[in-house]
Amino acid sequence: MTLTLEHFLTVAALLFCLGLVIALSKRNAVGMLMGIELMLNAVNLTLIAFSRFGSGGGAVAGHAFTAFVITVAAAEAAVALALAVSVYRSRQTVEVDQLDLLKL
């Protein structure tokens, strides 16, 4: 048995679903962000796997797209963590179920 595209896609799909559960269920905003980072990583793994095993000519596109995803993930993490610190300054908490200012 040799390694195929399905092996890598399976791992990436499981990683994505784990990240989704973490992002949806964690109480701490920083914990949610960790789930989002895991999901982005899983997507990158899928892109690289398709780039490696795909038979089309655009193999370098997968690498380029992964580089862009990593860039945007870095920007997103910086802004999200700055938001978490900013929210902590005004509300003294980063627990997402206590940030209910917009709730009636």
Add this chain to the structure above:
Amino acid sequence: MQIAFWALAILTLGAAGGVMASRNLLHAVLFLIVAFIGVAGFFVLLSAEFIALAQIVIYVGAIAVLLLFAIALTPRALRDNSETAMVGPAILLGVALAAIFLFVIHDAAWGAGAGDPGIGAADLGRALLSTWVLPFEIASVLLTMALVAAIMLVRPEAEEDADAGAAGGGGEERA
């Protein structure tokens, strides 16, 4: 190759499970670092060495440190990594989505070839500066804007007032 794949799969998914299961937020960050390194190992296995190095430098080097700083800068917020009441529906959604993904992955005829030889950093650099030069520039502007925005968001109020005072008339419009 086989052994490396299964070891990395167990390492990565186990570490991701550790992020979910650990009660302490700092332990969760350490598990997350292990998961990032596992994904970098997968990239090496898929002969994407440049992306693997970028993964290590950016995720392990920058994002994990940012997460640790964010935890350290919110000292009175609880360190615990517990779930909200939505954990049941979230797990249900995750399992359902995983089932759909696995069904599609194993049912589809991917028609995957034996695979190309690896794409080196030279190929990637040439592609980024020719075919994808516009997204590349937009990404660099986005990074600059994100860093400026992050600094604006976290700087103290007193400093903002001082700046507004120093700027005179121009500062009032912004305020």
